[in-house]
Amino acid sequence: MELSRSASPFETPIEYLKGVGPARAEVLKKELAIFTYADLLRHFPYKYIDRTRFYKVKDIHPEMPYVQVIVRLLRKEIIGEKRAKRLVVQAQDDTGQIELVWFQGVTWVEKSLRVGKAYIIFGKPGMFNGRPQMSHPEMEQYSPQAIKRQGNLTLQPAYNSTEKLKQFSLDSKGIQKLTTILIEEYARYLQENLPQYIINKYRLMDRREAYRQMHFPDDANKLNEAQHRLKFEELFFLQYKLLKNKLYRTQKFKGNIFDKVGHYFNGFYNDKLPFPLTNAQKRVLKEIRIDTQRGVQMNRLLQGDVGSGKTVVALMSILIAIDNGFQACMMAPTEILASQHYQTVKSLVGDDFVEVALLTGSTPKKQRKIIHERLLSGELKILIGTHALIEDAVQYKNLGFVVIDEQHRFGVEQRSKLWRKNVVPPHVLVMTATPIPRTLAMTMYGDLDVSVIDELPAGRKPIETVHFYESQRLRMFGMMREEIAKGRQIYVVYPLIKESEKLDLKNLEEGIETMRREFPLPKYQISIVHGKIPAAVKEEEMQRFINAQTQIMVATTVIEVGVNVPNASVMIIENAERFGLSQLHQLRGRVGRGAEQSYCILMSSNKLSNDGRIRLDTMVKTNNGFEISEIDLQLRGPGNIEGTQQSGVLDLKVANLATDQELLMQVRKCVEDIFEKDPQLTHPENQILHQASQSKNAGLSWDKIS
Structure with a gap:
């Protein structure tokens, strides 16, 4: 497909690339989501193989990843029939023999190979009947030119492929051929998308050269330079978009000015606050106070571990x-969590201080009508609830402040509906009890200001965490009896993973039987809570535990959020190796809410994977949620951290938030400096950024995030 020089080809459908066509295009779309030239260009190799070294047959062994050998073909034979057919070729060099085997494309491969000729073979070595073997090797007939070609290709790219793609001859080698065509034909159309002064300052490789070197590096140094350039570019446009949105919002959305602190705040602070605020809480309140006086809509993220006092900060805000004549609401993702916030706020303010109501899907119609009326009249000052708060029927007289808990559980459209409940958008405080690594916060919430409560309330003792193997179960029972004898309560949590619900329920049922045997009636009472029991029964069982009518709660992870029992001092997590770090930390946060020493016991099988061991060791070593979140990021990668997949901002092709933290900080500072000096991007040297943000053709990386 011929294009004019002014046009960019990178949005061209992939079927128009030489060597693709409709059938191959269809399988590229389905298997690798390659729809356009740009998608193929950004389908980078997942590794590179050194093709400069040649081995002898006697030196190769199965532990080697890939080897290259020059051999002469001795004989070839097709064995079996139809689907069981395979091609077996015997080959040798001057040190020994090797067997080459094909199970697919047998007839075509057999016809293309010539006995007696020398070949360069490349592939993963194995062993069969004590002799070296190689399945489906790459084959090229030996010649001085072929040797030179391999020598020139120092690092050979290896591309992700699938069995389906291989049926269309689109294995790694096939994808490499298409990429070669793309780069040879169209690399000249790649436009620069960063200002020259940034390229000079950060010593970045030319963009065209970077793409070329990413696919076909001259050497390891050139590959590193190319990766650095494309990582910088990817992170740059991500931060550019976030900070541009932040700047746009501050310019477009004026905010109500809260210029006084009066009866409600002072009355609560002086007469009702049950404990002194921590320095961290005071710092965050000051940040919110400054934000709400500027006449610009506040958008602030409040991070803090379970039990750090975020709800008190939200209430005081x-x-x-x-005090300034506005109403406020607090939205939580589940009824349990909304009810917990409601109970917490009610217990703090009392019945006659300020009117508070709870609105969820379960709220009766009659009660709902009263809430709607009192909200519209302005008598109802604080509304707490689930996504029921954003229904069209819910109208406020003057909504000025919105608190959103665990915001990653809500969609963008759901959140923005709350903004539209008032002529001037309300100030927004987003809370999360899931500690977010700094790099992730800068990408997921990079357009928000961030506050952190990194201090627990006075009088709280750090939770002691121990890891017991199955063989130490009697010791665990001993600790349980000691704590119950002191009048304390205990959680015992089992994993519940959807794929194996029957197995997990069996584990839970066996656990209940064990607990009943070890802690028999009438001396001990046990609450049982899991997803298979009716909601009313679940609520009743939870209430029994909350009211200290039972000493032990055996549950699945439904108690991860929504249960606050200061008297519970032990959290036992069965099969702890099956939980992620973030979930283990959340579960541990259910205890340690009173002044007494609390414990978390991690029970595991004797056999642990390396990652499982790191997770449990981390939990034993630290209670710091931010340290834990950083290790979780290293283990799982950003795409698997809760909430990031649906956020859509982490479709990074080259950069890695777990390993590129320093680069991200550098890029963020670079973008901040640009907007500080040239907020409207009117300076001539920044025009290129404006164009890149407007045009898909100008910036491939922009396509993925705009």
Whole structure:
């Protein structure tokens, strides 16, 4: 397909690339989501193989990843029939023999190979009947030119492929051929998308050269330079988009000014606050106070571990809004969590201080009608609930402050509906009890200001965490009896993983039987909570535990959020190796809420994977949620951290938030400096950024995030 020089080809459908066509295009789309030239260009190799070294047959062994050998073909034979057919070729060099085997494309391969000729073979070595073997090797007839070609290709790219693609001859080698055509034909159309002063300052490789070297590196140094350039570019446009949105919002959305602190805030602080605020809580309140006086809509993320006092900070911020004549609401993702916030707020403010209501899907119609009326009249000052808060029927007289808990559980459209509940958008405080690594916060929430409560309330003792193997179960029972004798309560949590629900339920049922045997009636009472029991029964069982009518709660992870029992001092997590670090940390946060020493016991099988061992060792070593989140990021990668997959901002092709933290900080500072000096991007040297943000053709990486 011929293009004019002014046009960019990178949005061209992939079927138009020489060597693709409709059938191959269809399988590229289905298997690798390659729809355009740009998608193929950004289908980077997942590794590179050194093709400069040649081995002898006697030196190769199965532990080697890939080897290259020059051999002469002795004989070839097709064995079996139809689907069981395979091609077996015997070959040798001057040190020994090797067997080459093909199970697919047998007839075509057999016809293309000539006995007696020398070949360069390349592939993963194995062993069969004590002799070296290689399955489906790459084959090229030996010649001085072929040797020169291999020598020139120092690092050979290896591309992800699938069995389906291989049926269309689109294995790694096939994809490499298409990429070669693409780069040879169209690399000249790649436009620079960063200002020259940035390229000079950070010593970045030319963009065209970077793409060329990423696919076909001259050497390891050139590959590193290319990776650095494309990582910088990818992170740059991600931060550019986030900070541009932040700047746009501050310019477009004016905010209500909370210029006074009055009766509600002072009355609560002086007469009702049950404990002194930590320095971290005071710092965050000051940050919110400054934000709400600027006349610009606040958008702030509040991070803090379970039990760090985020709800009190949110409530006191809400009281400032009420002092200034506004209403406030707090939205949580589940009824359990919304109810918990409601109970917490009610217990703090009492019945006659300020009117608070709870609105969820379960709220009766009659009660709902009263809430709607009192909200519209302005008598109802604080509304707490689930996504029921964003229904069209819910109208406020003057909504000025919005708190969103665990925001990653809500969609963008759901959140923005709350903004539209008032003429001037309300100030927004987003809370999360899931500690977010700094790099992830800068990408997921990079357009928000961030506050952190990194201090537990006074009088709280750090939770002691121990790891017991199955063989130490009697010791665990002993600790349980000791704590119950002191009047304390205990959680015992089992994993529940959807794929194997029957197996997990069996584990839970066996666990219940064991607990009943070890802690028999009438001396001990046990609550049982899991997803298979009716909601009313679940609620009743939870209440029994909350009211200290039972000493032990055997449960699945439904108690991860929504249960606050200061008297519970032990959290036992069965099969702890089956939980992620973030979930283990959340579960541990259910205890340690009173002044007494609390414990978390991690029970595991004797056999642990390396990652499983690291997770449990991390839990034993530290209670710091941010340290834990950084290790979780290293183990799982950003795409698997809760909430990031649906956020859509982490479709990174080259950069890795777990390993490129320093680069991300550098890039963020670079973008901040640009907007500080040239907010509207009117300077001539920054025009290229404006174009890259407007045009898909100008910046391939922009396609993925705009």
